[in-house]
């Protein structure tokens with residue numbers, strides 16, 4: 672259970688953290704499967720995790736994101752190429768063992784030792800999970816802005832190209848440069864300078 676962005680380029684998750692710095696995933700065989708350094712599960716031939724540690728070995732949580740290294744494909748389709756990168760959030764969410772010690776503002780979450788691996792599923796705790804989601808959002812938001820800018824610039828380029836095609840069609844239909852200029856709110860000469868054969872198609876020569 673995690674979060675995704677609009678394009679599916681970012682996949683946010685909460686990882687469990689072990690004392691040796693390794694990350695772990697959800698519940699498997701009553702314990703916590705250990706991830707490889709790249710954040711992916713190491714599995715054997717049968718699809719089982721290579722290593723499962725007891726719930727007691729988890730010392731906390733960290734927000735993580737798996738995402739494509741760069742923009743591939745276009746803005747309408749996220750294409751993952753190569754190995755996904757692992758981003759981890761700045762907060763180490765420390766495990767505390769009694770409810771009295773819990774302090775979400777200080778990054779402390781209670782999961783008692785007497786509980787089972789399921790108690791480590793902070794995904795089931797709306798309050799903590801919402802704070803973690805916020806952390807992931809701050810990672811994704813800059814990407815959304817740059818994508819917005821790029822998408823808008825592309826729309827401008829597309830629109831300019833469409834006008835060029837419409838002017839071509841108008842000329843083929845017999846409209847004069849004066850007609851085109853009038854439609855564009857500029858002079859005949861300005862229209863010719865902008866869309867005429869020597870400005871847009873210098874190699875084509877005089878038409």
Ligand SMILES: [Zn+2]
Pocket residue numbers: 680681682736737738758810
């Ligand atoms: Zn990401």
